Amino acid sequence: MNNQKTIAIIGAGPGLGMAVARRFGREGYRVGLLARNQQKLDGYAQELKGLGIDAAGFSADVCDRPKLAAAIGRMKSHFGSIDALEYSPMISFQDIHTVLSSDAESTQKHLDYQVLGAIVAVKNVIDDMIAKGDGILLFTTGASALGVVPSMGDCSIGVTALRSYAYMLNVSLAPKGIYAGTLCIAAPLDNEHLANLYWDMGQKRDRVEEVYGIPSLLEAFDVLMAKGITQFYPPKLLRDPPAPRDQRERNQLLLALSYLLKGAVLVENPAAESARINALAQKYGGDLQKEHFGATA
Numbered sequence: 001m002n003n004q005k006t007i008a009i010i011g012a013g014p015g016l017g018m019a020v021a022r023r024f025g026r027e028g029y030r031v032g033l034l035a036r037n038q039q040k041l042d043g044y045a046q047e048l049k050g051l052g053i054d055a056a057g058f059s060a061d062v063c064d065r066p067k068l069a070a071a072i073g074r075m076k077s078h079f080g081s082i083d084a085l086e087y088s089p090m091i092s093f094q095d096i097h098t099v100l101s102s103d104a105e106s107t108q109k110h111l112d113y114q115v116l117g118a119i120v121a122v123k124n125v126i127d128d129m130i131a132k133g134d135g136i137l138l139f140t141t142g143a144s145a146l147g148v149v150p151s152m153g154d155c156s157i158g159v160t161a162l163r164s165y166a167y168m169l170n171v172s173l174a175p176k177g178i179y180a181g182t183l184c185i186a187a188p189l190d191n192e193h194l195a196n197l198y199w200d201m202g203q204k205r206d207r208v209e210e211v212y213g214i215p216s217l218l219e220a221f222d223v224l225m226a227k228g229i230t231q232f233y234p235p236k237l238l239r240d241p242p243a244p245r246d247q248r249e250r251n252q253l254l255l256a257l258s259y260l261l262k263g264a265v266l267v268e269n270p271a272a273e274s275a276r277i278n279a280l281a282q283k284y285g286g287d288l289q290k291e292h293f294g295a296t297a
Helices: 016-026 038-050 065-079 104-123 126-132 150-176 191-204 215-226 247-266 270-283
Strands: 006-010 030-035 055-059 084-087 135-142 178-186 209-213
Touching (some): 006 016, 038 055, 055 065, 084 104, 104 150, 150 178, 150 209, 191 209
Parallel strands (some): 084 135, 135 178, 178 209
16 A cells, blocks of 8 residues: 655645645655646646656646536545645736725635635545544635735735634644644745745644735835835835825835835846835935834834
């Protein structure tokens, strides 16, 4: 009997999904990859096989619940068992609406994508984990699951619900030997580091949630965006912000500028954007030698 463990990566892509696949693969896990595009999945599987990792892809849309369940069924038939599951399908920025432009239909899409897909995935692996008395369930959220981020209105509702689901699973499954945890990403991605965090969470099982980055930076940035001073993605200044009226506004502005500085690598001219941000921070009393320009996060 093959005792090798298998991780199912739901929402597999070239970034975080493949980083998690490599990290768990190095520890002897087989890897089941699930996303919509079978051709891409086959390419990812070949890449992993080149690293000596047993991998296979199974196509499905996480919003199509019957097909998602069927794809996980094929994965279980192929590998024999699912011992760990990581859920992190990436939604398009074009599908994110501000709280004022969200409606029932746009919010339903995020609930389907972020929460209901996760519930279907868990339901199709959990019985086997309970029978074994062991298993790992990992869920990826973003800063808007923790902070007040109106620019991500419908998305925020989805990831907040996913976070709550992960917490409830943790309480309910821990006595059965199964770990459930969530990773909140609140900073520019370092996929290898995030994959290491996931591995550490699954092994130590000493916290329900890991927060990567500082959600309050995104909250401060969102205040500027609501005023039309910044754009969402790539995060960028559209015009200079007005001078802060008091210490609270100054602290908030410096936090927002700190967030923009981290995201400057994503714009067309990172060096020029970074120089502009640093100059503004200095103009409004920020210390360029200190983290977040000296603001309190």
